[in-house]
Amino acid sequence: MADWHVVPGGVTAPKGFKAAGIVAGLKPSGAPDLALIVSEGDAIAAGVFTTSYVKAACVDYCRQRLEARSTARAILVNAGQANACTGNQGWVDAVESADAVVKALDIPGDSVLIASTGVIGQRIKMDALKAGIPSLVEALSEEGSDAAAKAIITTDLVPKSIALETLIDDRPVRIGGISKGSGMIHPNMATMLAFVTCDAAVSPPLWQDMLRRAANKSFNQITVDGDTSTNDSLIALANGESRTPAITDAGPEAEKLEAMLTEVCIYLAKAIARDGEGATCLVEVNVSGAVNDAAARQVARTIAGSALVKAAIFGRDPNWGRIAGAAGRAGVTFDQNDLRVQLGDAVLMEHGQPLPFDRPAASAYLKQAAAGEYLKSDTVLIAVSIGSGPGNGTAWGCDLSYDYVKINADYTT
CATH class of the missing domain: 3.10.20.340 (ArgJ beta chain, C-terminal domain)
Known part of the structure; x- marks a missing residue:
């Protein structure tokens, strides 16, 4: 029997996280299209990204940021434009997107990670995005996970969300996640975005290793159509707000946390495959x-x-x-x-x-x-x-x- 159980709340189920999703005018449909996940304090950050040589600016941006520092405070996600194959201006747009959140939240620079999804070759509608950031920040709440999950989808029929809780050192620890994906799904990675939050304290190298192994058992094991995306991103934040002892080495606590992380990733990965474009089963x-x-x-x-x-x-x-x-x-x-x-x-x-x-x-x-x-x-x-x-x-x-x-x-x- 699993050592965890399902709890409501998605990415805001773990302590110290807020989220929001709004209509910023990025999608022609007028559907929600801009999401934000924020940790109250610095969170250990890890990421796994597409292996495609044709990458979106957000992927290069996140890789650089994670190489430079192991912590982050926020994740900004836009839907509608992939900002892939958009040249130098696409990179400028990525940087300006992150900087707009840094300014609005009044947090240190380089502490925002970003992700984009939508049509390849289209730049982000920067005027709409920048205009929407103040409203997005104002909408942040501990009940905002569902809104964020709806704001990151494109051709998905349903939003995808899960949260689990276990005990570590007799204290509750939670991991929550949201994802999007329906087509252009294939291993390495599978167009998918996934964001995971956790309130355990864990060392940066261990958190990155856990996430990579979890991805190999989940998102790298799903396929819809044999196409790998330019934008695939799996980003995980662990902020330590559960106040459990820091997990720095392999052992029972690390194994329990990784098992729960893997379960969250498998659930989200299966939800993507189940929601494959045109799929019936x-x-x-x-x-x-x-x-x-x-x-x-x-x-x-x-x-x-x-x-x-x-x-x-x-x-x-x-x-x-x-x-x-x-x-x-x-x-x-x-x-x-x-x-x-x-x-x-x-x-x-x-x-x-x-x-x-x-x-x-x-x-x-x-x-x-x-x-x-x-x-x-x-x-x-x-x-x-x-x-x-x-x-x-x-x-x-x-x-x-x-x-x-x-x-x-x-x-x-």
Whole structure:
């Protein structure tokens, strides 16, 4: 049983954090488009960002700031314009965005991190952003997480939020998070933004290591369409306001905190995959029997990301051959005679050989999962074993529907 439980509040559930989200006029739709998360005091900051060589200005800005100092006070997020591929002026806009928050909050320079999401090639509407900063700061509150979660989304159908609480040294410690993402989602990283807050005290190197490992088990294990974004950012702040003893080394407290951080990241990552553009269901792929966990995760990612597997799931076709084929091309060595494939409760392949199965029942399972009816779940479960090794890994994706093409065919028009 987990050592934590769910609490309300998202990124403002941990002590010492406030958030806000407003309509600043950045989106043509008039939807909320500017968010701010603020810690009352300095917070240890960590980040994981896109591995794409084509990066938004906000990614370069945050990397530089985190290399220069290990603390931050605030995160500013704009939605509507990605500010990627915008040249030198995009960098100037990024710096001015952060400076506007520094001035409005009267906090030290270089203590604001930033993130952007929206259409690539479009600069931030700086006049609207600057005009909105005073109202954004005025709206900050300990109940502002939901507003912030709504203000960071683009094509998402729903905002994504979670908060968990555990005990460390007999004192409550909380981790909260919000995320956005629906399309242009693929590992390394998956267009997604995620922001995590924590009121534990933890050393900068340890917090960064925890976040990177958590990302590898969550956001780097989701895929919607095989495209990695220019703006992917996962930023985590830990401000120590729980007044628990500082966690500086590996040990039981560090393990408990990292487990809860990983759980928050997995929840948010699954919410992104579940909300994939045009998706009708979440797909969870569990792989076992690999030589190590990394190999298992690689096979799971490949299966979850296969366009043929995704299309078959949308068509409610239990085509196990596509699953087997994706496993075989994942770049992980295994004996095909060890391959086992299971869809829900139906074993489709064992010891590399096809098995007779109830095809109408398997198709019905896919239909029921898509309708959210199967065991009250909208998740299609695929279990694959590739041997007898100790490695296990999980990846999440979604089906590939006609609506995905419709959404992305006119994204900028």
